[in-house]
Amino acid sequence: MIDPSIVFEDLAAKANAQQRKSLTVLNAVLAEHHAAGEKNFSIAEIARLSVAKGGPSTSTIRNKTGMCFRQLIEVWAAKSGMSMKKPINPRLKSNSVPKDNELLHRIDDPALRGVFGMIIAERNRYRNELNTLKGQSDFVIDLRPLKMPPPAKADDENVQVIPSLRGVLNESEIEALKGAIDDAFIEKQGWVVGKAGQVRGEFGPLYKHGYVNAIKKVLAEIE
Secondary structure (H helix, E strand, O other), X not given: OXXXXXXXXXXXXXXXXXXXXXHHHHHHHHHHHHHOOOOOOOHHHHHHHXXXXXXXXXXXXXXXXXXXXHHHHHHHHHHOOOOOOOOOOOOXXXXXXXXHHHHHHOOOOHHHHHHHHHHHHHHHHHHHHHHHHHOOOOOOOOOOOOOOOOOOOOOOOOOOOOOOHHHOOOHHHHHHHHHHOOHHHHHHHOOEEOOOOOEEEOOEEEEOOOHHHHHHHHHHHHO
């Protein structure tokens, strides 16, 4: 551990008269700060105390000619087991709660770490979308009724004619319905389709009775 008094004497010997005076005031301030058991040796804090005693200011310490002042502060900070950085207040919530990346690094299992990484990324995406919506003050809601194709005419007036769903669903929506009940897809997911059209997964029911049957009827109507 370097003795601050030795560093002070060395710096004072090399300094001009004005710097020597400022170094003397600063050294006294630092010695008092250390004796009081203070831990904040940041330039801003030391300069505040220094100016009150007629010593160098923040700008004087930070500029190119202030190297001698910074060296003196650094050696006194080291003597107190600190650095010139302002110490973190442990009582602040933002400092006591680990950041997302810190939490991820604490997870040893790489697979589990990847899952939590995806959850955090999804959370951030939703948060960004929410913030975007908060910035919009005007919303336009289209309340116009959905245009349905006119019903086909029937020879028998007692026969009810249902309009074709092909005019309501587009091709991508039709393909989505087909994919939802595709045998290969269901088998790949490890699901089972019951007689009543219900779908069950590994941990229980996924879709209620009639799910598969209803989609098949819709597709049959379209085709």
